[in-house]
Amino acid sequence: MILRRLRRPAAAALIACAAVALAGCGGSGEGTGGGAGEQVTIALDYAPNANYLGIYVALDKGYFADEGVEPKILPYANTPAETLIKSGKADLAISYPPDVVINRSQGLKYRAVAALVAGNTTELVVLAGSKYRRPAQLSGRLYGGFGIQSDKALITEIMKRDGATDPKFRQVVINTAALEALKSGRVDYTAIFAGIDDVQAAKMGIRLRGFPYRKYLGEAGNYPNAVYVAADETISSRKEAMKGTLAALARGYEYAAANPDEAARILIDANQATLGRDRAVTIATSRVASKQFLDPQTGTWGPLADTDFSGLGTILKQGGVIKGTPPAPSELYTDSLLPGQ
Incomplete structure (x- = not known):
C-alpha cells in the first residue's frame, strides 16, 4: 500500500477491518478513551500504520485521560479531512500541507496545529532497473497518481528544477496497487513516503530509485508529510480541550520516538486484524x-514554521492550483496549542 493520504490506495476490506479494529479494541488502543473527559473527535486519514504510533501510545498509556480528554477516533472512510472539518464531524484531522494552502485559499477557515512528522520524505520513484535516472526524464511519462490537487504543480516544478524545459505531466489516478502498477509497467513513476512504502516495496521484491522532493524543491519541498488540522472556530472555542489533546499526542509521539519497538507492539496489538499478520514490516516501518x-x-513533537508553507504557496500559484495571492503562513498554521505555548 502506498501511504499517500485520501487518494492513497484504499482496499475496501482493509478499511473495513480498520474500522472494526478501532471500534472494538480495548484498553490498549481503543476507539474512545472510555473516561469522563471532554470528548474530542480525531479523524484518521488511512488504515492503521506507523504514522499513528503517537495516537495509539497515548491511548495505551492513558495520556489523553491525564489531560481530561476522551478521544473519539474516526476510522478512515475515504472522506477528506477538509470535509470532516467543514462539516464539524471532526475536531482534529490529518491533512497535507499543500491541501491546507489550497483549501485555505478557497475559503475554508482551518489551519495546521501540529506537524505529525518533522520533514518531507516524499519521493518520486521509478523501478531501479528503468532508464529514468533523474526527474527531468519523467516529462511526458505516465504518473501513477492519487488524485491529489497539488501533484501536477509540484512534480512539474521538480522537473523544471532538474532541467526540463516545458515539462509535460501525464497522470492516471490508480488509487490502488501503485507499486504493482509500477512493477507491471502500467505507469512509469509514482510517489511514496520513504521509510514506509519503500519497506513494503522491498518486501514485495520491488527495487526502487527515488527522487526526494526536498532535494529538488529545496526548503519549499521540506514541508511535513502530514499535519494535524483543526477549524479556526474549534481552536478558539475549545482551546483547552485541543491543548490537552495535543499534549497527549506530543507525549505519545515522543514516547514512540524513544521506544519504537514497544510503540509498534502497541499499534499491532490494537489492530490485529490489519497488522497482526506481518509484525516484522510494521516494526521495521x-x-x-x-x-x-x-x-x-527543539527535540519536541509538533512545531511548525513559516517555511513549511511559504514556498508551497508560490509553487501552487505558479502551477495554477490557487488563484490570487497565496494565504500568509500566519493564516495556515498555529503553534499556540502545543505544549509550552
Whole structure:
C-alpha cells in the first residue's frame, strides 16, 4: 500500500477491518478513551500504520485521560479531512500541507496545529532497473497518481528544477496497487513516503530509485508529510480541550520516538486484524517513521514554521492550483496549542 493520504490506495476490506479494529479494541488502543473527559473527535486519514504510533501510545498509556480528554477516533472512510472539518464531524484531522494552502485559499477557515512528522520524505520513484535516472526524464511519462490537487504543480516544478524545459505531466489516478502498477509497467513513476512504502516495496521484491522532493524543491519541498488540522472556530472555542489533546499526542509521539519497538507492539496489538499478520514490516516501518517525529532543532513533537508553507504557496500559484495571492503562513498554521505555548 502506498501511504499517500485520501487518494492513497484504499482496499475496501482493509478499511473495513480498520474500522472494526478501532471500534472494538480495548484498553490498549481503543476507539474512545472510555473516561469522563471532554470528548474530542480525531479523524484518521488511512488504515492503521506507523504514522499513528503517537495516537495509539497515548491511548495505551492513558495520556489523553491525564489531560481530561476522551478521544473519539474516526476510522478512515475515504472522506477528506477538509470535509470532516467543514462539516464539524471532526475536531482534529490529518491533512497535507499543500491541501491546507489550497483549501485555505478557497475559503475554508482551518489551519495546521501540529506537524505529525518533522520533514518531507516524499519521493518520486521509478523501478531501479528503468532508464529514468533523474526527474527531468519523467516529462511526458505516465504518473501513477492519487488524485491529489497539488501533484501536477509540484512534480512539474521538480522537473523544471532538474532541467526540463516545458515539462509535460501525464497522470492516471490508480488509487490502488501503485507499486504493482509500477512493477507491471502500467505507469512509469509514482510517489511514496520513504521509510514506509519503500519497506513494503522491498518486501514485495520491488527495487526502487527515488527522487526526494526536498532535494529538488529545496526548503519549499521540506514541508511535513502530514499535519494535524483543526477549524479556526474549534481552536478558539475549545482551546483547552485541543491543548490537552495535543499534549497527549506530543507525549505519545515522543514516547514512540524513544521506544519504537514497544510503540509498534502497541499499534499491532490494537489492530490485529490489519497488522497482526506481518509484525516484522510494521516494526521495521515504525523504526524508520519514529525518527521523523521530533523536530531536530527543539527535540519536541509538533512545531511548525513559516517555511513549511511559504514556498508551497508560490509553487501552487505558479502551477495554477490557487488563484490570487497565496494565504500568509500566519493564516495556515498555529503553534499556540502545543505544549509550552
